[in-house]
Amino acid sequence: MAGIVNYVKESFGELKNNVTWTPWSEAQSLTILVAVFSIVFSLAIWGVDSVFSKVVSFYFTLING
Template sequence: MLTYIKESVEELRNNVTLPSRAEASNLMVVVAVFSILFALATWGVDTVFSKVVQLYFDYVLN
């Protein structure tokens, strides 16, 4: 376990490069936009399924 941690820290120091501030800001905007779109899509599907289930039970109970 200790070897794994040492190797992970070494890899972070030697092989990982951080993006520039401008690139990080652009990526943040992209992630935010796709998160909002995905949330809206999930809300839409949930709303449709909710209506379908409601219609089904209204039909079955009446």
């Protein structure tokens, strides 16, 4: 159990003293950028999925007559 406690203490010390954190304003702008690109890509995937769905539906309608 002492090993786990020591590991957690050392991890917090590492995060506090040795990690260079991104400035808050940059983190906010990058978060907005990721959110916008996620929305754009999800809309693009939805569009491609809709087109393929209509193509497959049309194909099976042709086959079944």
